[in-house]
Amino acid sequence: MKLLTYLVAAVALVTGPSVASRSLISGVDGAAAMAGQPPAPPNRIISLIPPMTETLFAVGAGPQVIAVGSFDNYPPEVEKLQRVGALLDPDVERILSLRPDLVVVYESQTDLRAQLQRAHIPMYVYRHAGLADITTTIRDVGTRVGRAAAATQLAQNIEQRIAAVRKRVAGLPRPSTLVVFEREPLTLRGIYASGGIGFINDMVTAAGGANAFADVKREAVQATTELVLARRPAVIIELRATVAPGEDTRREVATWNALSTLPAVQQGRVYLFSDQRMSIAGPRVGEVVEILGRTIHPEAFAPGH
Amino acid sequence: MEVPAEGFVGILGPNGSGKTTLLRVLAGVLRPSRGQVLLDGNDLSRTSRPLLARRMAVVPQETHLAFDYTVMEVVLMGRYPHLRAFEIEGPSDFAIAREALAATGTLALQDRPFGTLSGGEKQRVIIAAALAQISGAAAAGLLLLDEPTVALDLSYQLELAGLLLDLQRRLPIAIAISTHDLNFAASVCRTLVLLKDGEVLAAGATADVLTPALIRDLYGVEADVSRHAASGRLVVIPVRRVGAGPAR
Amino acid sequence: MTPAPLGGRLLKTLPWFAVLAIAAIVGGPLIGSTHISLRRAFDPAIPFADNVDAQIFFVARLPRTLAGALVGSMLACAGVVFQGLLRNPLATPFTLGVSAGAALGAMLAITFGWSFAWIGIPAAPAASFIGSLAAVAVVYALARARHGGMSTNVLLLAGVTMNAFFSALILFVQYFADFAQTYRILRWLMGDLDVSSYQPLVTALPLVVISFAVFAWLARPLNLLSLGTDNAATHGLDVTRAQRAAFISASLATGAAVSVGGPVGFIGIIVPHLVRLMVGSDHRVVLPASALFGAAFLIGCDVVARTAISPVELPVGVITALIGGPFFLWLLVRKS
Numbered sequence: 001m002k003l004l005t006y007l008v009a010a011v012a013l014v015t016g017p018s019v020a021s022r023s024l025i026s027g028v029d030g031a032a033a034m035a036g037q038p039p040a041p042p043n044r045i046i047s048l049i050p051p052m053t054e055t056l057f058a059v060g061a062g063p064q065v066i067a068v069g070s071f072d073n074y075p076p077e078v079e080k081l082q083r084v085g086a087l088l089d090p091d092v093e094r095i096l097s098l099r100p101d102l103v104v105v106y107e108s109q110t111d112l113r114a115q116l117q118r119a120h121i122p123m124y125v126y127r128h129a130g131l132a133d134i135t136t137t138i139r140d141v142g143t144r145v146g147r148a149a150a151a152t153q154l155a156q157n158i159e160q161r162i163a164a165v166r167k168r169v170a171g172l173p174r175p176s177t178l179v180v181f182e183r184e185p186l187t188l189r190g191i192y193a194s195g196g197i198g199f200i201n202d203m204v205t206a207a208g209g210a211n212a213f214a215d216v217k218r219e220a221v222q223a224t225t226e227l228v229l230a231r232r233p234a235v236i237i238e239l240r241a242t243v244a245p246g247e248d249t250r251r252e253v254a255t256w257n258a259l260s261t262l263p264a265v266q267q268g269r270v271y272l273f274s275d276q277r278m279s280i281a282g283p284r285v286g287e288v289v290e291i292l293g294r295t296i297h298p299e300a301f302a303p304g305h
Numbered sequence: 306m307e308v309p310a311e312g313f314v315g316i317l318g319p320n321g322s323g324k325t326t327l328l329r330v331l332a333g334v335l336r337p338s339r340g341q342v343l344l345d346g347n348d349l350s351r352t353s354r355p356l357l358a359r360r361m362a363v364v365p366q367e368t369h370l371a372f373d374y375t376v377m378e379v380v381l382m383g384r385y386p387h388l389r390a391f392e393i394e395g396p397s398d399f400a401i402a403r404e405a406l407a408a409t410g411t412l413a414l415q416d417r418p419f420g421t422l423s424g425g426e427k428q429r430v431i432i433a434a435a436l437a438q439i440s441g442a443a444a445a446g447l448l449l450l451d452e453p454t455v456a457l458d459l460s461y462q463l464e465l466a467g468l469l470l471d472l473q474r475r476l477p478i479a480i481a482i483s484t485h486d487l488n489f490a491a492s493v494c495r496t497l498v499l500l501k502d503g504e505v506l507a508a509g510a511t512a513d514v515l516t517p518a519l520i521r522d523l524y525g526v527e528a529d530v531s532r533h534a535a536s537g538r539l540v541v542i543p544v545r546r547v548g549a550g551p552a553r
Numbered sequence: 554m555t556p557a558p559l560g561g562r563l564l565k566t567l568p569w570f571a572v573l574a575i576a577a578i579v580g581g582p583l584i585g586s587t588h589i590s591l592r593r594a595f596d597p598a599i600p601f602a603d604n605v606d607a608q609i610f611f612v613a614r615l616p617r618t619l620a621g622a623l624v625g626s627m628l629a630c631a632g633v634v635f636q637g638l639l640r641n642p643l644a645t646p647f648t649l650g651v652s653a654g655a656a657l658g659a660m661l662a663i664t665f666g667w668s669f670a671w672i673g674i675p676a677a678p679a680a681s682f683i684g685s686l687a688a689v690a691v692v693y694a695l696a697r698a699r700h701g702g703m704s705t706n707v708l709l710l711a712g713v714t715m716n717a718f719f720s721a722l723i724l725f726v727q728y729f730a731d732f733a734q735t736y737r738i739l740r741w742l743m744g745d746l747d748v749s750s751y752q753p754l755v756t757a758l759p760l761v762v763i764s765f766a767v768f769a770w771l772a773r774p775l776n777l778l779s780l781g782t783d784n785a786a787t788h789g790l791d792v793t794r795a796q797r798a799a800f801i802s803a804s805l806a807t808g809a810a811v812s813v814g815g816p817v818g819f820i821g822i823i824v825p826h827l828v829r830l831m832v833g834s835d836h837r838v839v840l841p842a843s844a845l846f847g848a849a850f851l852i853g854c855d856v857v858a859r860t861a862i863s864p865v866e867l868p869v870g871v872i873t874a875l876i877g878g879p880f881f882l883w884l885l886v887r888k889s
Contacts, residue, residue, distance in 0.1 A: 071731065086731075087732060088732065088735075089728070181733075182733055182737065184675055184676075184677055185666075185668055185675060185676060186668075186669075186674070186675045186676075187675040187749065187750065187752075188749040188750070189675070189745065189747060189748065189749060190737055190740065190741070190745065192733075192736075192737075216864065216865065218865075221865065222740070222865070222866060224613065224747045224749075224859065224866055225612060225613035225617075225747055225749040226585055226586065226587055226609055226613035226614060226859075227586070227587075227864055229587075229605060229608050229609045229612070229613055230586075230587040230605075230609065232605065258612060258749065258750055259608060259612065260601065260602040260608070261602060261603060261604065261605045261608045266602065329783070332786075332787050333786075333787075334783055334786045334787060354786070354789045354790065354791060355789035356789075357789065358787060358788050358789030359789070361787070362787065363783075363784070363787040365781070365783065365784060368780065368781070368784065369781065370779055370780065371636075371637070371640035371641065371642070371778075371779040372637075372642065372779050372829065372834035373829075373833075373834050374776075374779070374833075374834050374835070375833070378776075378833070378834070378835060379780075382776055382777060382780070382788060383788070385773055385776075385777060385788055385789065385790075386788060386789035388773075390770070391769070391770075393559045393560055393837070394559060438788065
């Protein structure tokens, strides 16, 4: 019985879906691909993923988008569109009923993908990765929706902006930077910081900082008080997706004063960004890297520099 | 009904007649819906619970402990009504506890966990605890036992009867038991109270109350009541149920 | 073992437990994933704002150790009291729905981003305490509904019902939470003693003091309650008053502990069991011993949690669960 279980597991692993593949391209329109012709550009697109929605609009495919995910809110045009759920709760019935010809899904939404496959609906499978993969994805998606030129242009703009920032901060000493993307309000509990992997880490590096948790090979680190004190960051950047009602930014920043040995606290370099674009791995990363660059190395962006 | 100061009262009645309820009312656990319960002329409901507990102790039918206490700990719990808020037991309490255990012949068991004792031993320990509880009271204490013979075999029943009579002789206590074992009641109780459907059917000296007529009224059973020559005790022998055929 | 008078027993056993608790409180801040110099930490010449060792000791580790002591002792004692109240050695501080109410409160605060900035206190602990109060109030009202007394059977039923009801509400609220919030809630549920300031401890202190005072008074009544409610009454105990005091004090202690460190499981059942094995069942010894042992035990678990796979930490609830599972197996095997 045990042997059988092992055999079944082994077979499943080997023949499993291409989830395991590291490629970002997947889920192609089967019939057209087999016929050897390029598929016609889709004009009924549904996107469940905020950065992908932004990308679609940024490459000019906005008019073809018929529905978006629950957490998509940029650009403003998406406010008028229907919502079909998100990562944990995609509304499969609604998605199918809208008869899309392309659905942008997360890699981990295996149930949804299986259902779309059965309904012969083409998919674009998104996988969250590092900074460089963002422009790759933009080019990829652009091609997929028939906007290759606009996509290339967009991707190049972003890459240029990031390269410009890199150039400005090149050679400058890298301050130890703590990037916090989650924390209990008004207290230093439940701090989640960026680890050494992922696009936030890459952005900090591009902007001339040294991630305080670069050695932890995970996307998120639960940073305890002791850990933060031990790492002694010189810059603390807090990212909040939305401004909570009644939130007093100054009070939140002042919460860090309890750790008065931190160079960041002593030099007043604690920054709180209640800006939703800061944590989206989408077309606006160029702007975000610039903002981070100005924050970490204000001296490199002073006029006349 | 009345329980005289050093009396030995038996409360008899069929199942559902209200024996246990009466016992609980006497102990002050239940409030009577009508009438009063007086202890030395004082209304129970106006007497503080610790005070009542110092005068009256109940030996229930069964004792299940939620946790493993030793025999001595169980007996010492009988002394709690005598302790003030944060006071702990003193040497006199220990002495009383040991005396109570000795009186019931269970002193040797004092370190044993209560749960490891046999049914008869448990009952004797609980009686000791009850004695410790009412010990030291200015006036006579009252021991209430609820169906004490239910779980005991013949030998232990005799033992219990002897123990209760012995305690009564030596200590200034009154005893009241509720039971449906007529012979046991006849062997130890000096007065009886017959309960039927929650009312007192008859009360008085054992010999006066334990008559075939009252037994028929109470249990619906034809019975012979005779005096056992050797021991002088009354013995009840059920013959047949009222309305049934001839005796077997 | 000849049972010595209670005074003697207390004198013989409690000092050992006190030593254990003090060793844990003193030793806890000395251990950690970062190496610090004690000499520097206690050097008054170095200004606090420049003394990293001192900040790690006094801001990171010491409050955390004290939180462990507080939560550990409260949950252990609450466990003892609930077991005495329900006359069941398997009862825990979470049996009657208190922690489910607390979890719901914290979840609501996290999911809907509540802010009590105007009072100046963090939302999640306050909301969790309010949630626990709500659960207690409902269970209490249900248990009292029958003829003004307090039937432990009704109490148990009401508590189990509350647990189920709050769990359903929790699942419902979960639906509104996004990925990050879900992760935060999950981690809160696993327990977190990293308070990083003395404020939560100071806030909880009045409740701790009151709870311990009531527990001290409850020791004898709990002994009597284990005989059964009728027997306890014939021993002179005001049973309803004792049950109410037990229920309310243990529930408040649990609510306070959960609002400080989250619902850390198994403390409320492992510690009372171990303590009874060591000192017997007299609550006058079990309660203080459980407070001391509970403090030491949770501090120990937290030390393991923060050093086992450093620099990353395990939630302390995982450690207590890893100990709790085998502990129960051992209990089962032992009894048979």
